[in-house]
Amino acid sequence: QRARSQNIVPCTVSQLLAAEQVDETFRIHDVEISQVTIMGIVRHAEKAPTNILYKVDDMTAAPMDVRQWVDTDEAGGENVVVPPGTYVKVAGHLRSFQNKKSLVAFKIMPLENMNEFTTHILEIVNAHMILRKTHMSASRVPQSFSSAGMSDMGSYGGGGSLPVNGLTAHQSQVLNLIKNCPVPEGMSLQELKLQLHHMSMSTIKQAVEFLSSEGHIYSTVDDDHYKSTDAD
Amino acid sequence: MGDVHEVARPRIATSHLAQHIGKPVCFVGRVEKIHPTGKFFVLSDGEGKHTTVELSEPLDEEISGILEVVGRVTNQATIMCMSYVQFREDKSPFDLELYNEALKIIHEFPEYFPFG
Numbered sequence: 001q002r003a004r005s006q007n008i009v010p011c012t013v014s015q016l017l018a019a020e021q022v023d024e025t026f027r028i029h030d031v032e033i034s035q036v037t038i039m040g041i042v043r044h045a046e047k048a049p050t051n052i053l054y055k056v057d058d059m060t061a062a063p064m065d066v067r068q069w070v071d072t073d074e075a076g077g078e079n080v081v082v083p084p085g086t087y088v089k090v091a092g093h094l095r096s097f098q099n100k101k102s103l104v105a106f107k108i109m110p111l112e113n114m115n116e117f118t119t120h121i122l123e124i125v126n127a128h129m130i131l132r133k134t135h136m137s138a139s140r141v142p143q144s145f146s147s148a149g150m151s152d153m154g155s156y157g158g159g160g161s162l163p164v165n166g167l168t169a170h171q172s173q174v175l176n177l178i179k180n181c182p183v184p185e186g187m188s189l190q191e192l193k194l195q196l197h198h199m200s201m202s203t204i205k206q207a208v209e210f211l212s213s214e215g216h217i218y219s220t221v222d223d224d225h226y227k228s229t230d231a232d
Numbered sequence: 233m234g235d236v237h238e239v240a241r242p243r244i245a246t247s248h249l250a251q252h253i254g255k256p257v258c259f260v261g262r263v264e265k266i267h268p269t270g271k272f273f274v275l276s277d278g279e280g281k282h283t284t285v286e287l288s289e290p291l292d293e294e295i296s297g298i299l300e301v302v303g304r305v306t307n308q309a310t311i312m313c314m315s316y317v318q319f320r321e322d323k324s325p326f327d328l329e330l331y332n333e334a335l336k337i338i339h340e341f342p343e344y345f346p347f348g
Contacts, residue, residue, distance in 0.1 A: 014240065
């Protein structure tokens with residue numbers, strides 16, 4: 001029974017290097033993975049016209065190549081090169097070319113709080129333990145790996161402050177609407193407000209900002225439209 | 233800055249030094265003392281245990297707070313530093329004790345946090 005991870009898996013560079021490749025897919029503990037996060041220090045940054053190439057080092061192996069495509073329509077601003085010596089969180093897709101693994105990042109963010117690094121270490125152990133058990137029991141893979149292994153508490157009405165599977169109820173509702181939107185340019189903030197009448201615009205915006213920083217969604221035509229990073 | 237950055241460098245605490253003699257490691261600790269020559273300094277880990285870090289060239293800047301050192305463990309169980317970085321604490325202080333707990337976990341589960 002082949003299991004596929006539907007979410008973003010926190011990994012070490014060493015785990016990515018050891019991932020098995022079969023055709024276009026990668027597997028860790030025999031579970032297919034695609035979107036991953038790593039955290040490490042930028043050792044090198046090189047800006048080219050269409051992309052920025054970083055080497056990110058998390059001490060588990062040699063630094064990994066991380067490529068971030070630059071939006072050439074963007075007038076300056078968006079893609080500022082992160083300087084070497086900065087600790088970053090990278091969300092992206094694993095790629096392999098001529099037997100060399102690299103990441104194509106859709107998000108690179110400097111860490112402002114180094115305690116996030118400690119949390120990331122713990123999340124990696126937790127996520128990979130779950131991946132291993134998932135493969136062995138062939139059961140459903142949980143929604144998100146950012147929680148401390150809490151079991152699914154089912155639907156949860158109102159409030160929205162207690163995290164279930166790493167996302168609060170508000171964040172889950174916003175994410176689900178975005179995921180199920182069939183329109184190419186994704187879901188707009190206005191659409192979300194229409195559908196989630198119990199949530200204020202500022203709550204929706206906070207949820208969108210969180211989901212975006214975790215790599216669950218990305219903006220498309222402008223900052224008001226979002227699509228899910230989960231390709232189905 | 234040399235080959236040590238191209239290989240796995242296990243994250244260790246002071247109590248692990250003896251098992252890593254001669255090997256590349258990564259040590260995170262709080263600056264406790266700096267020798268007047270600037271050629272070595274002492275870091276404390278999350279359990280309060282001290283490790284001496286040696287430099288091949290004297291320090292050319294002030295160091296304080298939390299440092300992450302990459303280097304090789306000497307026969308005397310000190311660390312010969314190849315590079316270091318200061319953890320930013322401008323927004324939040326770094327919880328070194330929590331980091332030490334995380335180290336215990338990754339040492340207990342190397343299959344889920346492999347070095348190399």
